[in-house]
Amino acid sequence: MTAKTTEAVDDYLKAILELSGPAAERVTSNALAAHLDVRPASVTGMLQKLAEQQPSFVKYEKHYGVRLSELGKRRALEVQRHHRLIERFLHDVLDFAWDEVHEEAERLEHYISERLEDRIAAKLGFPETDPHGHIIPEKDGEVAERKEIALSQWPCAVPAVISSVSDRDPNALREMKRMGLVPGTGLIVKPGTRYASLLVRIGAQAPTRLSRELASGIKVVERRTLTGNARG
Amino acid sequence: MTAKTTEAVDDYLKAILELSGPAAERVTSNALAAHLDVRPASVTGMLQKLAEQQPSFVKYEKHYGVRLSELGKRRALEVQRHHRLIERFLHDVLDFAWDEVHEEAERLEHYISERLEDRIAAKLGFPETDPHGHIIPEKDGEVAERKEIALSQWPCAVPAVISSVSDRDPNALREMKRMGLVPGTGLIVKPGTRYASLLVRIGAQAPTRLSRELASGIKVVERRTLTGNARG
DNA sequence: GGCCGAAATTAGGCATGCCTAAATCATACA
């Protein structure tokens, strides 16, 4: 039974979860401010308030950054589960395009009840990923791990499969779909300069140039390790 | 394009709409306070702020009550449309019981986009009523009128059909369902005292006693005037 | 060890929307 949160608190916890990465490293006020589009001073204020609470969602050390407590992590994962379930629901049941779901889910994730969360999951057959390939945390907070890597870091000539794509830029998402860059698609990075763009063979198509910007939003895994959860 | 509102403002507008009735009469601060579960002083403050805005959602006269402006009415109907569409969606698509939908819709109604509203309506085939029989306003603000009357005021021996029931008390709703008191059900009020309870024949059942409390949440129309929209 | 720039924090404010307590208004009734 996690303590009561506001929309703002949820957003902070989710941001800390996303910025701290798999290793749960400390997150700086500045990084949070940039991610939340808020002034650093506001972040300090919020973190202090959160850290004072008993029980607390975060462990906060002045000048050294913040990380989630167990409680905070549980809440952040719950909100993330809401977000991703809602995205899949909007996409699969209500015919939203994959570039439309993020904005809607971003609002609704704070306001659905446990009951609605459960009914949505059941209706969908307990899906494992959202439309962009992100893994949906289990209700108990478990997250199936996957060692995905940014496409921009992937070595040449090694067959890869897209595991997930960033959902924060609708234009990029439309462009990706147009090029066939969706979770589950196989690709190979061709040798050549990697400065402004990558030469990539997408699926069975002829090799294409991919802007660094677009590539930065794409994560991949090795060809044979994809467990088959990601849907096209 | 109605101006931007907060959840609190939406709740005030909806409350004014519901309390002012079909004739759009003035609503008193006290009535609003009771309906919104807020102190009268808070209502005064909010109404003053709303009335000051340009353009304004309300027409407010000190000491004499408030009514909606055209703008306010449009927004109130939009929120009501959201609420009722969501109720039907939760009920029909996500297997919510009819006593569970109100609470969830009460929150979500403020946070769904136009797009989601439209997709929900389309998915449902543009329904005319919510699970409790209330008419869903059209997107343009039109409301199919219906001269329904509280069951407690209905004359004896005249065949009636339940048009709608109040959705604010889950216990009452469960009790109604158990007794077969759902929209579309026919009934006849038997002669007798109407002090604490009514003697009513529900559908084809033997006459039953109905507490005044339960009856107060039920609205009816004359048997042959129901246009067939309400579902059992 | 001291200095500098970036990062972070403190200080003081603002808007929303609620509260309680203390006036004030409207009105019915004697």
Next chain:
DNA sequence: TGTATGATTTAGGCATGCCTAATTTCGGCC
């Protein structure tokens, strides 16, 4: 025509969560 009573409004506060401006801390570099 007063006056009591209930409805309503005013006055002053509190919590949330954001802001800007000013100050402090951190950490690398000379």
